[in-house]
Amino acid sequence: MRILICDDDVLIIEQLQKLITYYFESNHLKCPELVSFTDGESLLADKGEKDIVFLDIEMPGMNGIFVGNELKKANKNTIIFVVTSYSEYLDEAMRFHVFRYLSKPLDRQRFFRNMKDALAYYNTMTAKIPIDTKEGVYTLPTSQIVFIEAHGRKVTVHTVQRDFESIHNMNYWLEHLPKNCFFQTHRSFIVNFEHITDFDHSTIRLTNMQTMAYLTRRKYSSFKNAYLIFLESTR
Template sequence: MRILICDDDPLMVEQLHNYIQFYFEHHHIKCPEIVSFSCGEDLLADNGEKDLVFLDIEMPGVNGIYVGNELKKQNKNILIFVVTSYAEYLDDAMRFHVFRYLSKPLDLSRFFRNMKDALVYFNAITVKIPIETKQMTYIFPASQIIAVEAQGRKVIVHTTSQNFVSVQNMNYWAELLPKNCFFQTHRSFIVNFKHVTDFDHTTVHLTDQQLTAYLTRRKYSAFKNAYFLYLESTR
């Protein structure tokens, strides 16, 4: 993981840097690389990985709204924290799916809660999942798995590139896949919230309705609540 800070206020940069380090030390986790920038142009020119960004809005040169939109074009999975004193920018920030909106001055407890949410989500979309078939084992990011489907005695893993016949059963997949991103809608289906396009009381459509999963009626409310929670965590 690589964490970036972009703010023209050196005191805010220092505070964010200290808060990030404190969070990882507090949880006894090795702190990832933290890189700071004082303007959006320098941030956009950086060629390194951009996983989590703390982004000011009002800066010299291009503003944070422009930078945020460009970052999302480069990497739709990037997690952006908008850090500003100006609440009027919230609507513009939400258009590029900002992960969280943090007001200045920063509150440490709120910062910790949002960092936890960000890391849970980051780990869920970057974790690698082994798909073992009779021929070989393939490794995919969890985000690229659309659904797991039981077809008679076969278990099919649908991914964004192709489908695989797994040697593992549905119970194995139900235990393996991250619970905050996947939901078992029916004994024959486990779906990835990321790829849900719409649903009703009996079916869930995935990947622009190219795949349809059954939804057990008694699981409808639990699925809906879990899906809305997932959407909230990615905003």
């Protein structure tokens, strides 16, 4: 994991570095690589992974709104914290799905709570699962699974790359997929909340898919509540 800090105020950078280091050490976790930048151009020029980014809005040159949008274009799973004194930028920041909004001066306890949420979300997004087929076993991040579909005894795992015919049944997938990200909407469908674009009382439309998943009417309320909780956890 790499955590990046981008702020033109070196005192804020030092404070964030100390808070992040303390959080990992106090929880007996290995501290990830910490990289700091004082402008958006340098951050975007960085060739390494950008797993978690603490991003200032008001900076010379590229502002944080532009930088945040570019980061999300490159990798929609990048977890972005907006750190600023200017609350008027919140609406613009939310458009690129900022994970949390942290106000200056930073509140220590609030920072730790949000850091815990970010790591839980990161672990969910990067968790891998084996897809066992008759041809072999393929290991992919669970975040790449769009939905799982059953046709009689045939179970197909639809991913962002390709489809796999699984040797396991739907019950197996229900037991092994992260329950905070996946939901069985119908006896023949398990969907990934991350890939949902919209839904009504009977169907769910998914990113880059020609087909739609079915939603049983009796499950509509519980599905909607679970989906809203998922969205809240990723803000």
